[in-house]
Amino acid sequence: MALVLACILVLSTACGGTGTQTPQASNSVFTRSAEYAQLARGDSATGQAFGDWVVETSKGLITDAFVRNNNKLGAVISTQVRPDDVKALAQSLAQGFRKSFPNQDLSVLVYAPDKKLILTARYDAQSKQIEYQAAS
Numbered sequence: 001m002a003l004v005l006a007c008i009l010v011l012s013t014a015c016g017g018t019g020t021q022t023p024q025a026s027n028s029v030f031t032r033s034a035e036y037a038q039l040a041r042g043d044s045a046t047g048q049a050f051g052d053w054v055v056e057t058s059k060g061l062i063t064d065a066f067v068r069n070n071n072k073l074g075a076v077i078s079t080q081v082r083p084d085d086v087k088a089l090a091q092s093l094a095q096g097f098r099k100s101f102p103n104q105d106l107s108v109l110v111y112a113p114d115k116k117l118i119l120t121a122r123y124d125a126q127s128k129q130i131e132y133q134a135a136s
Helices: 002-012 029-041 045-058 085-099
Strands: 062-068 071-077 107-111 116-125 131-132
Touching: 002 071, 002 085, 029 045, 045 062, 045 071, 045 085, 062 116, 071 085, 085 116
Parallel strands: 071 107
Antiparallel strands: 062 071, 107 116, 116 131
């Protein structure tokens, strides 16, 4: 499964050529909830779009994602992801994240389904290497 996601993330272009849509003002609770959900996924339009893209293209492997400061990606994995696939998934996410946010150091934080941090992958733009650190 992680291999499928890896191929999707590496071969796809996230957010390419898509525009952002501004929700129309409304007093409905649904619209406010939708706006809140969008704000929670990213703290910029680009981050929002990338977080949405990660969840949509993961085919159920990632249940939620967020981007902060255009250099930190958090992803909550589903129970479908086996423990030995987490590192490969983090690597794939880092590669896709790097394409959308180039030329900077990046962090990918992978959370278990219960939202406890399990792995952090740090991409160094200068060395082009990823360093992994398991949560303790």
